[in-house]
Amino acid sequence: QPAEATEAGTRSPPPAPPLWAQNGIFSGIDGRTMAAAAAISSEEGRGRNESYFHKSGSDLVKWARGRGAWVHANVGVSNGCAGGGPGLRNFGEKINCGEILLRIPPSLFLTPAHPPHLIKLRWGGVNGDEKEIDGDEEARLSRLLGDLGGWERLALRLMAEECSVASSPWAPYLRCLPSTYPLPISWKAKHRQALKGTSIDVGAERAIIVSFFKSRILPLLKRKGVTSTQGG
Incomplete structure (x- = not known):
């Protein structure tokens, strides 16, 4: 979003709403509800500070260049984006x-793995502790x-890579x-409760996602060795 030029100088644009609030499905929500939801989203999203991202962002740019990417000399990674x-x-x-x-080479793309590749990639153990998978288990x-x-x-x-992030x-x-991802659907229970009765009540959608996770994803995680998950 460009700055606005005036006779008195350059004035910074107003802060952009959270990215989730820019989705078209939230159009027509009254200002008070949106402001309250944005405040909760900001609170939910607190965590890693700008100095952390300055270092990890520098590491990311250095890593990308070392793997064949070209990055503009003035571009870096920040946690303070609109x-x-x-x-x-x-x-x-x-x-x-x-x-x-x-310019990002295809070798850096993190893409959906085909099932056999994902199994052989990191699905054999926990925290990088790989183990042999027999034919029956691989078929399942x-x-x-x-x-x-x-x-x-x-x-x-992505979850498989994060399980073995060190390697x-x-x-x-x-x-x-x-x-953390401060989307309304991932807020803590006390904050989701505040949305009940509004046009951004995400209870039903969240129930569908939780059901899908328990029936489709959790069985895979349990085979990986994960016995419990955290959630609000």
Whole structure:
């Protein structure tokens, strides 16, 4: 969002609403409800500070360049982007319209893994402690993974990498991800209660997601060795 130029100088634009609030499904919500929800979202999202992201962001850029990516000299990773959360930011001089900011080679893409690849990748043990998988177990895992869609396999791939973050090729990227996601659907129970009766009551949608997780994802995690999960 560009700054607004005036005769008195340059004035910064007003803060952008949280990214979830910019979704079209929330259009028409009264200002008071939206302001209260945005305040809760901000509270839920507190955690890693800007100095943490400055270091981990620098590590991420250094890692990406070392793996063949090209990153504009003035671009870095910050936790102070519009709408909240980590993202790219200009840390240097003005970047002209049309300048290339990033060139990312396909080797750095974290993509939905095909079932056999995901099983062999990191699904044999916990925290990088790999173990042999017999043919029957591999077949069972393949059937479970084969029922998942692309974004579901991508989420599972990400979770598998995070289980072994110390040895993951994407470790610098994983360390830049937020520790919490302050979307209304993931708020703590006391905060979700405040949304009941409003047009952004997410109770029903959350119940569907929880049911899907318990029936489709949790069985895979249990085979990985995870016996419990945390949730609000």
